[in-house]
Amino acid sequence: MAIAGQVALVTGAAQGIGRGIALRLARDGADVALVDLQPEALASVAAEIAAIGRRATIFVADVGDREQVRAAIDHAARELGGFDILVNNAGIAQVKALASVTPEDVERIFRINVHGVLWGIQAAAERFIATGRKGKIVNACSIAGHDGFALLGVYSATKFAVRALTQAAAKEYASRGITVNAYCPGVVGTSMWVEIDRMFSEITGAERGATFRKYVDGIALGRAETPEDVAALVSYLSGPDSDYMTGQSILIDGGMVCR
Ligand SMILES: NC(=O)C1=CN([C@@H]2O[C@H](COP(=O)(O)OP(=O)(O)OC[C@H]3O[C@@H](n4cnc5c(N)ncnc54)[C@H](O)[C@@H]3O)[C@@H](O)[C@H]2O)C=CC1
Ligand SMILES: CC(=O)C(C)=O
Numbered sequence: 001m002a003i004a005g006q007v008a009l010v011t012g013a014a015q016g017i018g019r020g021i022a023l024r025l026a027r028d029g030a031d032v033a034l035v036d037l038q039p040e041a042l043a044s045v046a047a048e049i050a051a052i053g054r055r056a057t058i059f060v061a062d063v064g065d066r067e068q069v070r071a072a073i074d075h076a077a078r079e080l081g082g083f084d085i086l087v088n089n090a091g092i093a094q095v096k097a098l099a100s101v102t103p104e105d106v107e108r109i110f111r112i113n114v115h116g117v118l119w120g121i122q123a124a125a126e127r128f129i130a131t132g133r134k135g136k137i138v139n140a141c142s143i144a145g146h147d148g149f150a151l152l153g154v155y156s157a158t159k160f161a162v163r164a165l166t167q168a169a170a171k172e173y174a175s176r177g178i179t180v181n182a183y184c185p186g187v188v189g190t191s192m193w194v195e196i197d198r199m200f201s202e203i204t205g206a207e208r209g210a211t212f213r214k215y216v217d218g219i220a221l222g223r224a225e226t227p228e229d230v231a232a233l234v235s236y237l238s239g240p241d242s243d244y245m246t247g248q249s250i251l252i253d254g255g256m257v258c259r
Contacts, residue, residue: 002239004029007080009073011063011120012090014041016190020227021087021234023048028235030085031055033076037062055080063090063116070123077127085238086124088117088139093192095199098153106154113158114165121169125178134177138237139166141182141249143257151203163249170247179246181237186253187215188225220255
């Protein structure tokens with residue numbers, strides 16, 4: 001119960017990895033603010049957290065909008081009585097050949113995966129400094145933030161950008177006792193991968209499920225990752241055992257990409 005009584009805010013918490021992280025932080029003893037675009041799914045995760053015995057509050061916000069991210073953090077602090085941990089998890093993927101990428105594609109993906117992380121870092125750090133908290137910021141990166149993947153070029157670029165923001169923010173806020181790290185999952189069996197697999201099929205003609213299986217075949221530990229695998233690392237990065245770690249983007253991918 002290393003973070004018992006602390007308040008965490010998780011974006012993209014309605015499903016997949018974000019839901020897994022929110023439930024894990026609640027089991028670790030935190031009260032959790034759940035942010036996403038999907039109110040009904042958020043309410044269902046909030047009910048799961050209540051069943052664990054922790055408080056949850058939901059807030060519908062688009063992480064690509066700076067003011068909405070600020071409002072979400074204000075809401076969390078007001079409803080749950082503080083603010084200690086931000087997990088910038090929300091993200092989207094697109095599978096497309098670089099030759100076909102449009103300015104609209106780039107703007108849409110960067111707006112959520114990169115701007116969303118930046119607005120979260122800004123608003124969280126400002127509040128941590130104002131309240132004297134040595135807060136924790138944890139960002140969603142990816143294996144694609146360590147290695148550029150074919151047909152996932154723009155997505156990969158966003159995750160390299162998240163690594164850069166994580167490093168810069170860690171250095172800017174270190175003197176305030178705020179740590180900033182990122183988790184880099186491999187192939188997690190969520191809706192995102194169902195969608196990635198579908199988009200690969202459209203481009204390459206591969207049968208549905210084949211791209212997912214091909215990627216899983218490249219995992220040394222021999223299985224796809226679960227949200228719970230990722231949440232275990234986020235739990236560590238959110239708690240006091242990682243107090244001497246900052247600016248790191250940690251691979252948790254079953255040995256797919258070794259650095
Ligand atoms: N699934 C995977 O294999 C991997 C995922 N990741 C990263 O982990 C994070 C979570 O991924 P998954 O859970 O797999 O995805 P997912 O697609 O299952 O869930 C993403 C959640 O983010 C929400 N979201 C999307 N745009 C939003 C916005 N503008 N504002 C607020 N919420 C928004 C969605 O409604 C959804 O609930 C993402 O940043 C992704 O890039 C990284 C490596 C691998
Ligand atoms: C979704 C994701 O980050 C990859 C590369 O699978």
